Amino acid sequence: MSVHPVRTTNRVAADLDLVRHEVDAYLARLFDRALRDSATVLEPGSPGLAPLRDMALAGGKRIRPAFVYWGFLAAGGDPDDDRVIEAGAVLELLHLFALVHDDVMDESLTRRSAPTIQVQFADRHRALGLRGHAQRYGENMAILLGDFALLTCTEVLLSLPRRAQRIFYRAANQLVLGQYLDLENAAAVVVDDETSSRTALLKTASYTVEGPLLVGMALTPTGPELEPCLRAYGRAVGQAFQHRDDLLDVFGDEAETGKPVAGDITHQKATRLLATVRRNASVGDRALLSLLEGPAAGDVELESVRSLLLRTGAVDDLERLIDDLVAEAVTAIADAPMPASSKEVLTDAAHFAGARRC
Secondary structure, eight states: OOOOOOOOOHHHHHHHHHHHHHHHHHHHHHHHHHHHHHHTTSOTTOOTTHHHHHHHTSOOOOHHHHHHHHHHHHTTOOTTOTHHHHHHHHHHHHHHHHHHHHHHHHTOSEETTEEOHHHHHHHHHHHHTOSSOHHHHHHHHHHHHHHHHHHHHHHHHTTSOHHHHHHHHHHHHHHHHHHHHHHHHHHOSOOOHHHHHHHHIIIIIIIIIIHHHHHHHHTSOOOTTSHHHHHHHHHHHHHHHHHHHHHHHHHSOHHHHSSOTTHHHHTTOOOHHHHHHHHHOOGGGHHHHHHHTSTTGGGSOHHHHHHHHHHTTHHHHHHHHHHHHHHHHHHHTTTOSSOHHHHHHHHHHHHHHHHOOO
């Protein structure tokens, strides 16, 4: 696997820290209010919304709120305008909703270096000797808390301009459609590169980069001339972000990513990485590939999976695609009607998204 240096300029790092601090403080206030309100209804000792609050504030890059901020500045927004933090929190709450439900769908055990919400509730069920099925109880509770994240997200959204609301709903709709495709493709016999790329575009790019940039832009009175540039940039960077995530799923460090390695392999996700393996696998690799596509995929040694991805050229193929997408993004904003400082930070943010290690 080729290793690219992570290009994080002082400006990108400073903006990420600033946005993370402000959005975390805003989310903490939201959840503290919700915890107080729910305490009047729930039984004493019930975890209630606390696991969701803990997950929301347990880390995360806050890359989506950062792209809201960068889109806002690119459109001439005032960095002291509090609406940009509210808008960033909206995207982060949507992300929280998606993560909680995704963990249920994938039967994930950990997230952000802690037990997933369904695992926490299932463990509580067993510890208290409650009636019914512990795993199902945990999953049901997680679904409800994910729903609460989405409801809170839409509540905050109401404070934003109508134009920003419309853009958000489109991004959220694409996220759900992308997740639908992700599940459908995992069950399909054959998935081609075009299908895996479309899934990445819908599932991740729509609400990770493109949507946040356009929401930030929509907080300003900027005309339509900037939108095509940000949309093209966002789609390219969002896909690069997802493809890097696919590589990190296999080659990443669990201590850094905060989630189990090789989850996509275990759940047979239809990624571009695995599509390339299927196309390029030699006769000698077919036996291992059959194992990866069967019910015992999770039992295959990680080093065997890594070796297969490397020798079939799947890793190099994806690295080239990521580089091409980053270059496409940089080209998309080269002549965009935005300040030079915004072009600089978005250029570096594209490189960062494509080369990140967690």
